[in-house]
Amino acid sequence: MKQDNLMEKIASLCKRRGFVFPNSEIYGGLQGFYDYGPLGVEMKNNLKQLWWKWFTREHENIVGIDGTIIDHPKVWEASGHVQSFVDPLSECKKCHHRFKSDDIITKTCPDCGGELTDPKNFNILMSTELGVIEGEKTRAYLRGEACQTIYLDFKNVVDSTRIKIPFGIVQIGKAFRNEVTPGNFIFRQREFEQWDLQWFTHPSEMDKWFEFWKAERMKWYQSLFNDQSRLTFYQHEKLVHYAKKAFDIQFDGREMEGIHWRQDWDLGRHSEYSGKDLTYEGYIPWIVETSGGVDRTFLFLLMDAYTEEKDRLVLKLNPKLAPYKVAVFPLVRNKEEITKKARSLYLNLKSQISCVWDDRGNIGKRYYSQDEIGTPWCVTVDYEKDSVTVRDRDTTKQERVDISQLDSYFQNKLK
Ligand code: ATP
Numbered sequence: 001m002k003q004d005n006l007m008e009k010i011a012s013l014c015k016r017r018g019f020v021f022p023n024s025e026i027y028g029g030l031q032g033f034y035d036y037g038p039l040g041v042e043m044k045n046n047l048k049q050l051w052w053k054w055f056t057r058e059h060e061n062i063v064g065i066d067g068t069i070i071d072h073p074k075v076w077e078a079s080g081h082v083q084s085f086v087d088p089l090s091e092c093k094k095c096h097h098r099f100k101s102d103d104i105i106t107k108t109c110p111d112c113g114g115e116l117t118d119p120k121n122f123n124i125l126m127s128t129e130l131g132v133i134e135g136e137k138t139r140a141y142l143r144g145e146a147c148q149t150i151y152l153d154f155k156n157v158v159d160s161t162r163i164k165i166p167f168g169i170v171q172i173g174k175a176f177r178n179e180v181t182p183g184n185f186i187f188r189q190r191e192f193e194q195w196d197l198q199w200f201t202h203p204s205e206m207d208k209w210f211e212f213w214k215a216e217r218m219k220w221y222q223s224l225f226n227d228q229s230r231l232t233f234y235q236h237e238k239l240v241h242y243a244k245k246a247f248d249i250q251f252d253g254r255e256m257e258g259i260h261w262r263q264d265w266d267l268g269r270h271s272e273y274s275g276k277d278l279t280y281e282g283y284i285p286w287i288v289e290t291s292g293g294v295d296r297t298f299l300f301l302l303m304d305a306y307t308e309e310k311d312r313l314v315l316k317l318n319p320k321l322a323p324y325k326v327a328v329f330p331l332v333r334n335k336e337e338i339t340k341k342a343r344s345l346y347l348n349l350k351s352q353i354s355c356v357w358d359d360r361g362n363i364g365k366r367y368y369s370q371d372e373i374g375t376p377w378c379v380t381v382d383y384e385k386d387s388v389t390v391r392d393r394d395t396t397k398q399e400r401v402d403i404s405q406l407d408s409y410f411q412n413k414l415k
Pocket of ligand 1: 187189256
């Protein structure tokens, strides 16, 4: 399927079934802003929980924080964002449309053929004001990348825990960028969510940890995607001055996460700008960063899962990510004893596992509707007293399962 076509289909499915909505749609929308709907928020939460547990439970020496969106304005001077968080743009002298200079091949406007200006730099940090009295307001920034709060809390984490280098701090949180060309659905937004690990190490072990996290992160993404051949590394050739190497993990050739060699740059700069000592046992720790996009991963997972078959559309999502794990149906609608039994089974299951009830239309339509949102198992309650049928989303095969075994049946499948 052609990529643009697929993206359109996914955006349409997301809206129709309540995964993602354009923000402020009743006012005509706001470019680069999206809301997650009832199914989207479930899937996104599942994704974030998997990420969080994987770092904090399956690895040693990693703790989390949850920092603010607005930090001291000096943070963004120290980080270099005030001076250089820029996108070069060219403007058409005739229609005044602006284009990212990287995207422009000729010196003429792609929209009207007019002449373009030389590229000028535009800062993409989003600013706001603190305070209420005119003339006394302070300019502040909505964080352009979430990781800065980790550097700000580095000393507090070391002092308040017994953690020793090498160790990591993780965070999932919002970031804001005045992207010049937001688009491709939720691929490039102005408000989005990032998940970061900052791994602090002695300089002598930097190479080892960089390679370790590069491999670990790829393995993690591979565990969630069906078609692992669509996940690749991209090695950057143009590097910032403090980086020895940099890689992106890409899906279909597009960046999902960056693995960055940050060395002592961040803590060094914050130490310099704040005047505070940020050393650990006499040296400034070096940092390996893994910084990914939650929304991009969400989108790529949908692209990977989206499958058109002869007579159905199915989202082959990893069951751990699916908004609902199980749908419960009564075989027929007008038999009270079946409905009653199905309702009671549904209410029991619901406290153990994410579950949805459906008694509309016929069974075929219900299957179709659940396949489209990626529900891995559909349970049909029929005339059998002690058992039900469980239908598998991917194989469409049904099997009989004892009601008393149902809970452990699903728990085993989800392991
Ligand atoms: P790009 O080159 O696509 O602009 P970047 O290299 O600037 O991305 P980073 O600053 O390394 O991105 O941010 C880490 C991750 O945050 C990216 O890998 C991406 O998944 C996500 N991300 C960055 N910008 C956006 C955005 N505007 N919308 C959604 N996700 C984003």
